[in-house]
Amino acid sequence: MKKSVRWHVLGESGITVNETLDRLVPDLPKTPMNFVVVALGGNDTFRVSSPNKWRGGMTKLLTILREKYPNAVILLANTPRVMDFTTLPTTLKMVLWRISHLHHENAKILANEFENVFYYDEAGTPSDDFFADGVHPSPHGYALWSEAMIKSLMRKMKEKLKK
Secondary structure: OOOOOOOOOOOOOOOHHHHHHHHHHHOOOOOOEOOOEEEOOOOHHHHOOOOHHHHHHHHHHHHHHHHHHOOOOEEEEEOHHHHHHHOOOOOHHHHHHHHHHHHHHHHHHHHHOOOOOOOOOOOOOOOOEEEOOOOOHHHHHHHHHHHHHHHHHHHHHHHHOOO
């Protein structure tokens, strides 16, 4: 069976969740969406956004997405595993890891508060070729990450159907 897929990408390098609300949300497609991926948290971590501020922005974003696309499955990508970054000094990694971990905990809570929202929280230690520059994934890293997220989502959706 052949089925066409239409997709739309909105993104901006270096953007935070609150900047997303201001700059990208107005450009959300008007057509219905079945699936939405949200990958935010890295830039909020590097800018040392407070966990409360990040959670508030994510709550607002998820509320908008749920209202605009009521039947869509929404997948939240994991917050960055800062401790695995190879180019940052240890002390900086420790500080940023704590912030990222708090964003991670908030994302888990938010996924449970919204209908049909799932959080990918199964990221493990990346392979040696995961990073392009010690912080950002390489093309191979992005392929591994996306495949792992989809497998996790499918497993979580099956578990939800069993309940």
